[in-house]
Amino acid sequence: MVNQSSPVGFLLLGFSEHPGLERILFVVVLTSYLLTLVGNTLIILLSVLDPRLHSPMYFFLSNLSFLDLCFTSFIPQMLVNLWGPKTISFLGCFIQLFIFMSLGTTECILLTVMAFDRYVAVCLPLHYATIMHRRLCQQLAAVAWVLGLAQSIVQTPPTLHLPFCPHRQIDDFLCEVPSLIQLACGDTTYNEMQLAVSSFFILVVPLSLVLVSYCAIARTVLRINSAQAWKKALGTCSSHLMVVTIFYSSVIAVYLQPKNPYAQKRGKFFGLFYAVGTPSLNPLIYTLRNKEVKRAFRRLLGKDGKSRET
Known part of the structure; x- marks a missing residue:
């Protein structure tokens, strides 16, 4: 049975007590939004159009870039909330929470898969092509997306069926599980246990x-005597x-934080960075530190891909 707050919706407070800070955050979020759109779209185009980037590493990277583009679906609503009305309907909150949970879980699994790819590339280089074949890469990516969807299906409905307090004020920028649990006026023991268990499996296990x-x-790199091989492995x-x-x-700062007002305020900043900052930083990290991507970009522009890197 849906609780009494569902027809009305919620109020996303954000940093409403600091209007000046919200104006600054509006500019920061808008800039990050544009960087996310341009950077991740560019990586996907390069991975698809350049044959030299048709490898497992760039297949997973293009998946990560597509996932980051999906994260941008929250930003227009966030920009509206930072500049004007801060309300969100119950349906809008449900959709936001469902997609956010799904994408966050998918990214956790996908980053783990990418770590496995790097392990095979460095530790088992002679068997890399045999192990990381195209079908396995597609299956691993599919598992990441399916697990993200399954996690969201399990976590979202119980969270939005909580007995929310009448004021319906969410002390956050987004509809996230920790903030919604704090909004409840009834018993949240089951939801807190569910959040703890899911956090273990989608955060602690993948990170481990x-x-x-x-x-x-x-260990493999430390056994290497060649400076060039060291540099290649680290790169x-x-x-x-x-x-x-x-x-x-x-993410850990948001989902594994202690229950106190200071942690909640800090969690809002980390949650904002997690939702807005990381999708814009990912393409910058991979393009600025990756010579192959820069060469592919030069080839896309019609320049000599063999020119020396500056």
């Missing part, structure tokens, strides 16, 4: 697998490792 992969990569993994660090640090 990523760390295991990089520990194995580190292969550094961009992905930066993305993993930025993504997981912000």
Whole structure:
């Protein structure tokens, strides 16, 4: 049975007590939005159009870029809330929460798959083409998207069937599970347990697998005596490792934070960065630190792809 708040919707407070800060955030969010659209679209185009980028690494990267583009579906609503009315309908909150949960889980799994790809590339280079064949890559990507959808199906309905308080004020920019649980006036024990279990499986387990992969990569790299091989191995993994660090640090700050007012305020900043900042930073990290992507961009512009990197 849907609770009494469902026909009216919710009020997304954000930083409404600091209007000046919200004006600054509007400019920051709008800039990040444009960077996300341009950067991730460019990576997808390069991965599709340039035959030299038809490899597992860039297949997964194009999946990540498409996922980041999907994240931009929240930003127009966020820009409206930062500048004007802060209301969101119950249906809008449901859709936002459902998609956000699905995409967040998918990114956790996808980053783990990319770590496995880097592990095979560095630790088992002679068997890389045999192990990371096209069908396996497609299956791994499909698993990431399906698990994200399944997680959202499990998590979203119980969250939006909570007995919400009459004021219906969400102390956040988005409809996220922790903020909605805090809005409830009834017993939230089941929802908190469900959030803890899901956080373990979609955050702790994937992050542990990523760390295991990089520990194995580190052991392999330490055995290498060639400086050129060292540089190649580090170049292969550094961009992905930066993305993993930025993504997981912000998500953990949102979903595994303690219950106190300071943590809630800090969580809003991290949640904003997680939803807006990481999708715009990902293409910058991969393009600025990746010579193959820069060469592909030059070829797309009709320039000599063999020119020396500046």
